[in-house]
Amino acid sequence: MDPRMCRKVSNSSDSLGEVEDVEYEAREEVLPQESEEDLYPPCSPEPLSVTWLDDDQIEDLDLNLDQTNLFFHRVDSADIIYRSKKKKCKMVGKYVMGDILGEGSYGKVKEMLDSETLCRRAVKILKKRKLRRIANGEQNVQREIQLLRILRHKNVIELVDVLYNDEKQKMYLVMEFCVGVLQDMLESSPGKKFPQHQAHQYFTQLLDGMEYLHSQGVIHKDIKPGNLLLTLDQTLKITDFGVAEALDMFSAEDTCYVGQGSPAFQPPEIANGAETFSGYKSDIWSAGVTLYNMTTGRYPFEGDNVFRLLEAIGRGSWAGPPASLGAALCSLLRLMLHSDPRRRPPLHELRRHKWVQTVPPLEPGEKMISPRSRRSDELHNSTVLPYLVERHYASAQEYFTERELRQELEERESRTLSTAELSDGDSASQRKRRWHSACGRLPACRLT
Structure with a gap:
């Protein structure tokens, strides 16, 4: 160099004497x-x-x-x-690290590859120093780990492994690999909504996952599109149990005392500051807001700020779902978003609803939205492979x-590659371009 x-x-001023x-x-x-x-x-x-x-x-x-x-x-x-x-190849235990898939308030999520089974995984990297700056951060993480260790269902994210690095004060939560987040898919889709055919597919799986959680006495408290992931085979996974609560298995009630979910998905009883509320009915309300958001691209209650939003939710007055959704879906949304929690039907009654029992067809011109996150490509290629290639087949030219x-840029702009040049994979010019x-x-x- x-x-x-x-x-x-x-x-140069160091060599000068003291001059006044x-x-x-x-x-x-x-x-x-x-x-x-x-x-x-x-x-x-x-x-x-x-x-x-x-x-x-x-x-x-x-x-x-x-x-x-x-x-x-x-x-x-x-x-x-x-x-x-x-691309420096880094390993944590038996796992090979890849690129970042997402980032939240608690830490980063990266792709991983199990070097023994060659299974793709996702890891949530948490720093203890950062958790201490978040209210109840360490307690929420420990609660999530305890719950995920005992939960096993096809529609609930699976915790594969937990690794600790005491020297760097880091914690690694190794989980199932998912290729898409419902929130990201909604933001990139036309009208920020799904066709009813696709929304029905996701909502029925959400009901399956919620029914299993409630059978285990677990209240999620933060059901929303941002906490719903998709695998390659379109299986929905409920994730992020940081604010979830496990009820007493011997208690006949589902009473909860603290609501910590996202404001837009909170029920009126929490918005009005109730000291106690029904945990099952609060999850049903959040699932109703999620269904409304997936089918309309909007939220049933909105506000300029958090205080206006909670005030609108607390009043419970809204115009209702648009008639363009159809009578069956409008009826389901009105039941789930009833301001009185006692009037919201339980999960087993929601399963018998007409809209849930009948799969809506795809309307002319509608297309299914493919599962994709913000950092993934259409083919969902593994981000770990470039690190392995760089480690084992490093390029000889470095500078x-x-x-x-x-x-190189001028040649690329002024010349069109011929078929012979494209097929000559061993040529020096091709290697330099790549x-x-x-x-x-x-x-x-x-x-x-």
């Missing part, structure tokens, strides 16, 4: 371009080595530079040297210059 890229010049009441004239001088011989005189030690830093290391640096002591020299673009960002990059296209963010460097 050309050392002219970054060079710190010592402060002396005025200096500021002048702008153009320094001559130095050669490598000037930078490294015969008596100087070996050239300075370069330490490359990734994004995480840059964030950890505490730079406190005195800008008055730095001189910046103009460098020709041909002398700038880049290095491609390598390239600005001039080479510009020449290598350049794989370059990501350029890492920073510092001289040590």
Whole structure:
């Protein structure tokens, strides 16, 4: 690397003696371009080595530079040297880490690959330092782990493994791999809603999962599209049990005392500040809001802020579902979103409803929305494979210059590849093109 890229010049004021009441004239001088011989005189030690830093290391640096002591020299673009960002393969236990699938208030979710069974997994990475800054953060995580260890149902996310790293104060929750989130699918679909045929498919699975949870005495308290995932075979999974509550198995009541779910999905009794409420009926209300959102693209109650929203929910006055949904679906939504929890039907009655029993057909022009998250592609390719390829089949060419990059871009714009060039996979030009296209963010460097 050309050392002219970054060079710190010592402060010339250090050699001045103590002078009082002396005025200096500021002048702008153009320094001559130095050669490598000037930078490294015969008596100087070996050239300075370069330490490359990734994004995480840059964030950890505490730079406190005195800008008055730095001189910046103009460098020709041909002398700038880049290095491609390598996909460093990282393993946690027997699992190979992949890219980020999502990120929430508690931590990041990444893809994983089980090196023994070759099964795709998802891992929720939690930092204890971050959990301490969240109200009841550590308690919610421990509650989620305890519940997921005992829950086993096709429509409830499965906890595969729990790993701890005491040195880095991290916790890894290894779970089933899912390819899509209902919330992301809604935001990317036309009208931000599903066809009734597709919404019916997801809602019936949601009822199955809720019926199992309630049979185990578990109240989810946060049923919403953002906590409903999909696998490759379109199986719905209920996830995020951070605010869930396990009732006493010997209690004949489902009384709950704390509501911690999302405001838009809270029932009127919680919005009005009731000290106790029915846990089963609150989940039914949240499922009704979820169904309303999936079929209309809107929410039954809205407000400019959280206080206005809770006030509207507490009053329980709404215009009702639009008539375009059909009489059967409107009837179901009115039952589930009744302001009086005693008037909301239990799950076994919802299963006998006409709309639940009959699968709505696809209307002309409607298309099924494919499961896809914000960071996944249409084919749901594994993000772990590039890390394994980089580890076992690393590219021999590691550095390239600005001039080479510009020449490559000009050639790509001015020339159309022929069939023979595309088929010649072993040619040097093809390897160079593929290598350049794989370059990501350029890492920073510092001289040590």
